[in-house]
Amino acid sequence: MKAAVIRGIGNINVEEYPEPGCGPDEVKIKVAYCGICGTDPENLEGRFGLIPPEMLEKPRVLGHEASGTIVEVGSNIKQYKVGQRVACDFRSTCGICYYCRNKMQNFCQNSLHASPSFAEYATYPESAIYALPDDISLEIGAMLEPVSVAVHATDLANIYPGSSIAISGAGPIGLLCMEIAIRSGATRVLVSEPIAEKRALARKLGADVVVDPFNEDLQKIGKELTDGRGFDSVIEASGSVQAARDTIYLADNCGTILWAAVYPKDCEIAVPAFLMYAKELTIRSTFVSPYCFPRALNLLSKLELKPLITHIMPLDDIREAFEIHKQGKSVKILIKP
Ligand SMILES: [Zn+2]
Ligand SMILES: [Zn+2]
Known part of the structure; x- marks a missing residue:
């Protein structure tokens, strides 16, 4: 063959x-x-x-x-x-x-x-x-497989009706997480993505605000969308080490930050320890998609x-x-x- x-x-x-x-x-x-x-x-x-x-x-x-x-x-x-x-x-x-x-x-x-x-x-x-x-x-x-990965990510991101979410990266996983988050009740949705075509797609599929992180002030726009507070959930789906660090500053008090991408093996990300204390943040990560395929299959006809x-x-x-x-x-x- x-x-x-x-x-x-x-x-x-x-x-x-x-x-x-x-x-x-x-x-x-x-x-x-x-x-x-x-x-x-x-x-x-x-x-x-x-x-x-x-x-x-x-x-x-x-x-x-x-x-x-x-x-x-x-x-x-x-x-x-x-x-x-x-x-x-x-x-x-x-x-x-x-x-x-x-x-x-x-x-x-x-x-x-x-x-x-x-x-x-x-x-x-x-x-x-x-x-x-x-x-x-x-x-x-x-x-089906990428949808299952997004199901696992959204399971872990603490999304609930009326909550706010920021997603970095409008590749397949970022966009799928966004679609599932919106259907799970997230109401203020920001997507950060440097490529214009992908920002346009995120907007078309339901993002309230899209941001070019290289040419716009992501933190400022994020604060504006959340009445100055920051987001309940932040999903990093770009694989950028810088973007992963930025997620920490996008989260509101008690926010959940999910690193849902693959990062280079030897890279380290500096975490502002005081902020972890002062804001009671949770940083989580995901690895593949345990027990998620049956629900991903149900979602195939419901997602764009x-x-x-x-x-x-x-x-x-x-x-x-x-x-x-x-x-x-x-x-x-x-x-x-
Ligand atoms: Zn894969
Ligand atoms: Zn086993």
Whole structure:
């Protein structure tokens, strides 16, 4: 089959790659779409902190936001059949380790990654597969994983009816968090984003105020929107270290600050300790999306997802797709193998 294979740092090419088999407990799909995640370019460039250095030496394939059609089911699979349209979680958890049994599935000690999906075919354990409702297209289905990440983030951000929220970064996760926050009752919504096209999209999808943090006074505008107080919740979804620090100054007394992006492995962020005391702030972070896929699936028909899909590109053009991603103007790029 064809797959986008990375050999060495920054070098990605579409080539022949061994097609995955289908074990007795697995489901094999023909990949319809797979989104480029913000971590994928970092991974391609060898900067993603979760990848051990020795892995970077080996040929590898990325892609973890897939939808597709089932082409084969293992002998033990009862629930799914060939031809069914599905979306996928890229991780499966064991259900028996300490973390799985103690409501921290995202830290499963035996978690397995599905075969990667910037490829024509991929196999998944049954537990990682979600059947798409008839009214959900395969394009929208490929948004299931990022929606699940936004569900987990908004779960942790202490959003409640009538509350105020600031979000930094209008990429897929920032915009999805915004859409879910608004539907959860957040009423004063600010989005900070340096790229004009993305600010316009945030505005169209419901932000009350959008700010260019490089050319406008974010703190001042934030105070104006909240009667001088600051925000009940602040979500950082840009991955910028500076933006992460700025979130601390955007929060109101007792505010919840959520760092929902991936940051460089060796970076440190200075936290104003006195402010933590004087404002009774909470800073939290998120790691993937435990137990969130079923609710994300319910949300697929309720969120505005189409405007977030700015590009659909064939697998053969994946190198160009990564270039477009790097320029920062795209929101979600789907690769179509
Ligand atoms: Zn991802
Ligand atoms: Zn486990």
